[in-house]
Amino acid sequence: MAQYTENELAKDLDNQDYKFGFVTDVETDKIPEGLNEDIIRLISSKKNEPSWLLEYRLKSFEIWKGMTEPNWAHVKYRKPDFQKITYFAAPKQSKKYESWDDVDPEMKETMAKLGISLEEQKRLTGVAVDFVMDSVSVATSFKSKLKELGIIFCSFSDAVQEYPELVKEHMGTVVPNTDNFYAALNSAVFTDGSFCYIPKGVRCPMELSTYFRINAGGTGQFERTLVIADEESYVSYLEGCTAPQRDENQLHAAVVELKALNEAEIKYSTVQNWYPGDENGVGGVFNFVTKRGICEKNAKISWTQVETGSAVTWKYPSCILKGDGSVGEFYSVAVTNNFQQADTGTKMIHLGKRTKSTIISKGISAGNSENSYRGLVQIQKNAHGARNFSQCDSLLMTDHCGAHTFPYIECKNPSAQIEHEATTSKIGEDQLFYCKQRGISEEKAISLIVNGYCKEVLNQLPMEFAVEAQKLLAISLEGSVG
Amino acid sequence: MDKSKDMIEIKNLHANIEGKEILKGLTLTVNAGEVHAIMGPNGAGKSTLASILAGREEYEITEGEVTFEGADLLDLSTEERAHLGLFLAFQYPVEIPGVSNVNFLRTAINEIREAKEEKPISAKEFMAMVREKSKIVELDSKLASRSVNEGFSGGEKKRNEIFQMAMLNPKLAVLDETDSGLDIDALRIVAKGVNTLKSAENASIVITHYQRLLDYIVPDFVHVLYDGRIVKTGSKELALELEEKGYDWIKEEIQVG
Numbered sequence: 001m002a003q004y005t006e007n008e009l010a011k012d013l014d015n016q017d018y019k020f021g022f023v024t025d026v027e028t029d030k031i032p033e034g035l036n037e038d039i040i041r042l043i044s045s046k047k048n049e050p051s052w053l054l055e056y057r058l059k060s061f062e063i064w065k066g067m068t069e070p071n072w073a074h075v076k077y078r079k080p081d082f083q084k085i086t087y088f089a090a091p092k093q094s095k096k097y098e099s100w101d102d103v104d105p106e107m108k109e110t111m112a113k114l115g116i117s118l119e120e121q122k123r124l125t126g127v128a129v130d131f132v133m134d135s136v137s138v139a140t141s142f143k144s145k146l147k148e149l150g151i152i153f154c155s156f157s158d159a160v161q162e163y164p165e166l167v168k169e170h171m172g173t174v175v176p177n178t179d180n181f182y183a184a185l186n187s188a189v190f191t192d193g194s195f196c197y198i199p200k201g202v203r204c205p206m207e208l209s210t211y212f213r214i215n216a217g218g219t220g221q222f223e224r225t226l227v228i229a230d231e232e233s234y235v236s237y238l239e240g241c242t243a244p245q246r247d248e249n250q251l252h253a254a255v256v257e258l259k260a261l262n263e264a265e266i267k268y269s270t271v272q273n274w275y276p277g278d279e280n281g282v283g284g285v286f287n288f289v290t291k292r293g294i295c296e297k298n299a300k301i302s303w304t305q306v307e308t309g310s311a312v313t314w315k316y317p318s319c320i321l322k323g324d325g326s327v328g329e330f331y332s333v334a335v336t337n338n339f340q341q342a343d344t345g346t347k348m349i350h351l352g353k354r355t356k357s358t359i360i361s362k363g364i365s366a367g368n369s370e371n372s373y374r375g376l377v378q379i380q381k382n383a384h385g386a387r388n389f390s391q392c393d394s395l396l397m398t399d400h401c402g403a404h405t406f407p408y409i410e411c412k413n414p415s416a417q418i419e420h421e422a423t424t425s426k427i428g429e430d431q432l433f434y435c436k437q438r439g440i441s442e443e444k445a446i447s448l449i450v451n452g453y454c455k456e457v458l459n460q461l462p463m464e465f466a467v468e469a470q471k472l473l474a475i476s477l478e479g480s481v482g
Numbered sequence: 483m484d485k486s487k488d489m490i491e492i493k494n495l496h497a498n499i500e501g502k503e504i505l506k507g508l509t510l511t512v513n514a515g516e517v518h519a520i521m522g523p524n525g526a527g528k529s530t531l532a533s534i535l536a537g538r539e540e541y542e543i544t545e546g547e548v549t550f551e552g553a554d555l556l557d558l559s560t561e562e563r564a565h566l567g568l569f570l571a572f573q574y575p576v577e578i579p580g581v582s583n584v585n586f587l588r589t590a591i592n593e594i595r596e597a598k599e600e601k602p603i604s605a606k607e608f609m610a611m612v613r614e615k616s617k618i619v620e621l622d623s624k625l626a627s628r629s630v631n632e633g634f635s636g637g638e639k640k641r642n643e644i645f646q647m648a649m650l651n652p653k654l655a656v657l658d659e660t661d662s663g664l665d666i667d668a669l670r671i672v673a674k675g676v677n678t679l680k681s682a683e684n685a686s687i688v689i690t691h692y693q694r695l696l697d698y699i700v701p702d703f704v705h706v707l708y709d710g711r712i713v714k715t716g717s718k719e720l721a722l723e724l725e726e727k728g729y730d731w732i733k734e735e736i737q738v739g
Contacts, residue, residue: 428576430576433536433538434572434575435578436559436564437536437537437560437561437563437564437569438564438586438590438593438646438650439590439597439650440561440589440590440593442561444589444593448578448581448585448589449581451580451581452579452629453579453580455580456580
């Protein structure tokens with residue numbers, strides 16, 4: 001973070017509105033709106049899928065039809081009309097690019113605007129990027145270099161074609177299609193996403209990153225991510241999300257499944273900046289996401305998320321600590337401003353002995369927004385010596401926003417240790433005055449105080465992401481004290 | 483009086499908070515190179531004066547003016563005043579969790595530099611300055627990298643204020659009861675910091691309730707603030723007299739006058 005100076009931050013703040021609100025003018029291959037078996041067959045055939053996958057989709061659709069949309073979350077919104085959504089949209093030139101030169105110039109420009117210049121990436125060899133626009137993976141960099149190590153990093157569709165056994169074996173084993181309403185919907189209509197496999201004993205030498213982008217109007221984005229870290233392997237995975245500014249509510253219902261086999265470690269970081277809607281609460285993305293990981297013996301999964309976007313967020317990245325000695329971590333910053341609503345948190349399910357989990361959640365509410373932490377810590381009967389530490393802090397920027405904490409603790413083993421700490425504070429006039437007396441402007445003071453408040457979480461992010469997150473926090477909260 | 487040395491001129495200042503008048507015509511002039519002590523009983527308006535000079539918004543100025551190096555101080559925002567070189571050492575310094583002292587100070591220095599259209603300070607120059615200035619107040623270098631005032635003892639907080647003052651090198655420093663809650667050792671260190679930083683170009687206003695700070699910081703003038711006005715001005719001896727006799731004789735003097 002040290003390389004990013006305050007002056008750069010100030011410059012970035014000059015452009016304080018949602019700066020990813022543009023639309024890329026590429027030809028889109030869209031299917032008719034609506035949801036039925038024919039649509040699902042159409043998606044499957046467009047993707048040239050094996051029959052087992054089509055069956056899985058159709059079965060998921062049957063399950064979904066029997067489910068009702070959950071309404072236990074502390075959010076209010078108009079339920080989407082599922083027949084009014086287009087379930088498949090792809091930038092037309094959807095053939096796979098052999099080299100960077102083949103990529104549509106419009107697309108390259110989009111990526112550059114989003115700050116993910118693959119050109120740059122190619123030179124610096126820092127991060128391998130997969131770019132998913134409107135549910136279809138557009139470009140993946142560094143494929144061949146990773147291949148030498150046996151690492152598979154590709155779009156979900158490619159994985160279905162090239163590694164069907166791996167996909168078939170693992171898909172739906174962490175988040176089954178019966179799990180919940182949106183997971184079932186995703187299982188029926190998902191169009192693409194990312195796939196990653198790290199072979200036994202391999203430490204992935206670079207950050208793997210997927211950039212998700214909704215572009216076309218009237219569409220939903222339903223991507224799936226599957227990350228498998230084989231025994232004793234390590235991978236750090238990043239995900240970024242943006243969408244154009246539209247006054248409709250676009251639906252994003254993703255499923256992310258992580259599998260950390262014995263002694264493996266997965267670090268999964270998200271900077272979620274879907275379009276949040278305007279200052280009157282019109283438009284914005286509905287972000288209903290199921291993310292879960294399963295840890296085998298001595299494995300570790302660490303979720304870090306910085307959530308600044310979306311009109312409504314409903315998201316609980318969770319860990320099933322199945323193996324003895326496994327570790328789950330959840331670090332979260334959720335910012336809501338104007339009329340945004342977020343209900344987010346985690347579930348830590350302790351099954352194995354001596355399993356450990358840590359939850360650090362920092363909520364920041366501004367404007368008229370509602371920000372809720374909802375978390376479950378569950379210690380099962382056999383989880384001898386399990387430990388959990390949770391800390392949930394809320395920071396209020398105004399008098400008319402809401403911060404809520406809903407912690408659930410279920411403990412079936414008396415040897416477990418569970419700690420829960422929670423605080424709520426209002427950004428202090430005294431703190432602001434102190435900063436200003438030292439010559440620091442109000443905007444910069446807010447940015448300092450908020451970043452300080454979120455430090456424990458931001459420290460978990462890889463450098464490039466931490467800088468982006470810092471900027472996002474400042475931008476999301478511009479002029480929000482009152 | 484040499485007009486060019488005028489640092490701050492407060493004329494007939496009246497101020498209210500929540501409808502209650504606290505300052506009732508305060509007049510005071512401080513020149514470069516001078517140290518002024520302001521003493522007075524509780525409730526006289528000492529901290530109000532400090533807050534108003536720094537630009538706290540909850541006070542309403544009903545009358546009077548304040549000129550700082552020729553500029554209309556009351557017309558400026560808190561941060562603009564800081565950019566011009568006004569510094570307040572807080573009576574109760576606030577904690578800013580997660581923000582390191584050095585990051586905080588570097589931001590402050592660069593904001594002040596930017597206001598003067600100067601280039602930001604280089605990391606090397608900044609760190610050298612941290613090392614040099616932290617010695618003045620015997621501040622453990624570990625405290626410099628800790629979060630601003632978080633978990634600091636009362637004495638450490640006050641020393642940190644003087645450290646910040648040393649780093650920002652203000653023209654006018656207002657010390658608001660910096661001695662309150664300090665033991666003798668801490669008091670000596672704080673005073674040493676203030677004395678070391680004294681020059682012909684800068685000035686300080688030392689607000690205190692007790693005379694003992696003035697054993698270490700020798701003021702050029704001692705003022706008694708009572709009921710919202712400066713009612714008596716003298717030399718260091720006045721402070722000793724107050725210590726000995728309390729404030730009652732002043733009250734009587736005023737009533738007689």
